[in-house]
Amino acid sequence: MSPSQPPSEAPAYSPRNYLNAPATGLRSWLDTRDHKRIGVMFLVATTVALFLGGVFALLIRIELLTPGPTIMTAMTYNRMFTLHGVVMIFLFMIPAIPSGFGNFLLPIMLGAKDVAFPKLNLLSFYLYLLGAAIALYGMIQGGADTGWTFYTPYSTTTVTKVTPILLGAFVLGFSSILTGLNFIVTTHTMRAPGITWTKVPLFVWSIYATSVIQILATPVLGMTLLLVAIEHAFGWGIFDPARGGDPVLFQHFFWFYSHPAVYIMVLPAMAVISEVVCAFSHKNIFGYKAVMYSSLGIAFVGFFTWGHHLFTSGQSAWDAGIFGVLSMFVGIFTAIKVFNWVATMYRGSISFKTPFAYFVGFLFFLVFGGMTGVALATVSLDVHWQDTYFVVAHFHFIMVGGVMMAFLAALHYWFPKITGRMYPEGWGLVGAVLVILGFNFTFIPQFLLGNEGMPRRYYAYPERFWPLNVASTAGASVLAAGLVLVLVYTIIAIRWGPRSVANPWGSRGYEWASATPPPPENFEETPTFARGPHEYDDSAEAPPTPAAEPSHVR
């Protein structure tokens, strides 16, 4: 590559890439050590989970179309929202971006050939499938009716098949842990020369922070779910008041994982957004170090806030006060990121493509979802909103409006890199509009419902809540239509889409320095990076290097 070549024409499309090398055929995929193939398999599996969870969601919304029974009994409704939560959280939200996009991109972004432990990576995928299979078995047996939060003493005494679901989640936890372990070690030990800690792409920083949480929090969940399963099966009574147990202790243990878990879900989304905002503003990130430190800040401070889920559970006032105060701090880091992203856009050269459309949606939904989160963290307000639709709307704003939008942004942004083809931009924007509009109509009414007092997980409601519930269901239909549209044109484009150029976005991310799609070893020779990962300046910051180094990236 000569120094004068513009970055968007960096390595050309290579006919030999990870899709067809070293071998094709199902067996070569199922036995692969290639992080890119493993990432793709995770993406396929988690997308299936997304639609399964979506089916449960639609069934819930259809049931809530009328104040009384609509299409199911109360017990079935309980199972529906439980399975919706379990599938969405454990089978989509937690693994999709890190194990899907993270697996594909992290080594490439670090100039490495693979993750540190490729066989563990494959094991992580099979554990995901095993956990999913066990949970699916439980679902076919009728599923649980405890809610995805499995609160005791109901979860330890229910007649429904809660044990397979618990065990499935336990196995899925190991998948999560192995992925996180791999990413941390890869980031520490396999960065290409020139990629110092402050030149690591922000996507990697956020995934790294996610991995820290996965390592520290997931084992506690594993143990907790195991304890519930043991008590349910054998009556050992660790949470049973009749034997001196404390049901609220379960809540402490559960939320010690599950609050950091929401940061496992949102940090990868923020990882994607940091990349997307730079690429589509054609501008360097504003405040690299701030964004970097805020990722780590979210990971750590997120561990100190779990008690805000226990405000109305009988927790002591001392604990409530401590957790309330600490919960306020976590919002600061997200605010820092939002500020930096917006500042990045300022005076940038915006290219309003589908990923950017999803970013715009993400920004608004994250801000409103986040602000309602801070409001909920205020004990005196939470007393009224706890277990109402206000909470439901809050976390769906972050989960769907934040994480799912980021997932879709990532899907479109890296579609050419992963498939070597291009998706139809027009349909992409239509899909984004449907998703964003549908989202608004689904969840804004739920804030209003919750504020007026409609409880969550209730299958029947007073008539005065009827119109808003209808609006929410209508919105859900539009959202579903948008997602189906995205699925359809994605599948079509994977198979029949036009071949993409190497770097259709003109992005300066390190991953675009590899071929599109990348060869199995990512780079012909270990690259060296003289510039930062989000640098769009044309000013020469790096001293000119000898032209004899073919893999040097300017």
Add this chain to the structure above:
Amino acid sequence: MSAEAARAHPRLAHHFESLEKQVHAARLGMWLFLATEVLLFTALFAAYAVYRYLFHETFAEASRHIETWIGLVNTIVLVTSSLTVALGLHRATRGDGKGTALFFGLSVLLALTFLGFKAIEYTHHFQEGQLPGRFYTYGEVTGPGASLFFTLYFLITGLHGIHVVIGMTVLIVVGIRAGRGAFSAEYHVPVELAGLYWHLVDLIWIFVFPLIYLI
């Protein structure tokens, strides 16, 4: 070490730049895994802490009714097994695979001793009715928290026992490989990692012993 010579090392994996980095990665990976093991026990220790706080008298009484001498002996056994594992690793750094196998074999014997004593203990508990939850029928210690003590006892020592078995298996596999000359003074990472896992098993017991047996 030149690039070609490093790449020629039989143990160097294709995706690592150098053997040094690969070894460092293996160690960091193991420490991260150990961190997950620590956090796995944490929920049990937290439950123990809460219930001991709430039912401190009953817990103290229950602790007096289990066989402290077995706990003491087991602690000595496990600590000694850590020594033998450390010595086994030391032999590996000298390239003495047979020495490693010997010391690891000794450690496995000590681990079996540990499990043997635990089996004796568990048998006594079964006979006395000192069992978890609804199976608790021990008349000497009654009152709230009594069955909880034994629930926690079985959960903590049971989980620990499972880890002893896992650790033993790892020691056996790595010990056999070392005896067959699979490692050298330059490269004996599996020996090191096996040792780390075993030391963690010992470390956890170091805390379990006073908390369960010496209340």
Add this chain to the structure above:
Amino acid sequence: MADPHATTHDAPGGHSHVGRYALVWVALLFFTFLTYGLSRLHIAGGWGVVVALAIASAKGTLVALFFMHLWDQRGANRLVFLISLSFVALLVGLTILDNATRFPLANPPGAEGALPAGGADVPPPFQPGERR
């Protein structure tokens, strides 16, 4: 570390670690007997558990530093270990604090100030708001 062969970082000059291991083992045995002996004294006021934990921590530190070689390894590994320990303290600390500072009737039956074991058909030990 620059030397790719130094996996366990033997001291320069070839002095082996065997002496060190033996010393640590003796120390561990000493602490084991110490904690056993002190427990027989039944130190009052909750300090017994503090002493026991202090001794256990000392033993654990010896194992981690010398048997597990944290003494001569990289910072990253030490940081991982220390952080995991601090999270143990976090979970244990805040859950105990909850039960310790709760409105007493909210604690499990049989605990001090809570309902007696066996349920609520026995009069509670004191009325809410009443000071003991």
